Amino acid sequence: PVVDYAPAPAGFPADPHPYDTTGLTEGLTPTRRIAAYDAPGGRPLALLAPTISGVPLTMPVAQRRPGWTAVLLPSANRRIAWLPDEGWRTVALRDQIVVERSRHRLTWYRHGRAINSWPVSLGMPGQSTPLGRTFILGRTAPPEAVYGGVDIFALGAIPDDPDAVPTGLRGAHIGLHSWHNDDTLGRNVTNGCIRLTRSAQRTLLAEVSPGTPLVVVDALPTPPPTA
Incomplete structure (x- = not known):
């Protein structure tokens, strides 16, 4: 089989360093x-x-x-x-994105230096944003107005429990995207996606490219200087 947007075949080995925030270059x-x-x-x-x-x-x-x-x-x-x-x-690859689940914070790094940090909303209980290393797969136009009219980054990651997500989202990847308002920033309310402000999403869309690593951890040992 060819790896496509559907879940990849089973049998591939586990990432030996899934929570390593060292930049992949x-x-x-x-x-x-x-x-x-x-x-x-x-x-x-x-x-x-x-x-x-x-x-x-x-x-x-x-x-x-x-x-x-x-x-x-x-x-x-x-x-x-x-x-x-x-x-x-x-x-x-010059950029990296690190998301801290416990602090609801996303930090963008370039050449290992923190450039900016933003608050984010993350997955609700039962649909938590998957931990570990993944990457930006590509970008797509927002399918609905609730995304705030800003393009979406699809990630390589998929829901840890595909059956837990609503029927309309079955088969979807985890996304990095904005929302039509910022009322839920700092909370666990999404179906696993990483939700940030429209201005932050526009910045990332302009600056980072497909293939950029994105790591989701519980928390960094030391807060980034941009926090």
């Missing part, structure tokens, strides 16, 4: 369909294509072994895939 973009393995020299479990739902795919590089490169797997949570060293190219 290299992205990998397939130039053709390539096999994704469960380990270096292991079993091929799926194919990764240059695009997902028409959006060019760039995945952060998580690990390297001789002849093999591991990436954060899209359409899955806290999983990596191993790729042989062919059929792809790399791009530099």
Whole structure:
């Protein structure tokens, strides 16, 4: 099977460092369909294509072994895939986003330096925003007016419990988006998405690119200087 917007096939290994907030500075973009393995020299479990739902795919590089490169797997949570060293190219990643669940705070970093922090709303009980490393998959136009007329970032992450989300959102990825008002910032009210102000979302849309790593943790050991 080809990894697409639906949940990725089972069997891929767990991310060995899911809560590491060290910036991942290299992205990998397939130039053709390539096999994704469960380990270096292991079993091929799926194919990764240059695009997902028409959006060019760039995945952060998580690990390297001789002849093999591991990436954060899209359409899955806290999983990596191993790729042989062919059929792809790399791009530099300058940005990173860190979300702290307990503090309802999102911080944008560039080259390891905190640029800005904003308050966010996160997933409600039973539909918590998934912890761990993921990345910005791509952007899409807002499907409804409640999103405040600002484009949405779709993430590589999916709900931890797909059956818990409303029927109309089944099959959707976790999103990073704004809302038509800011009344719920700092609360757990979403279906798992990360909700921030319209001005903050416009800033991120203008500054960060697909492939940018995003890490959700409970809290950083030290608050960022922009907090």
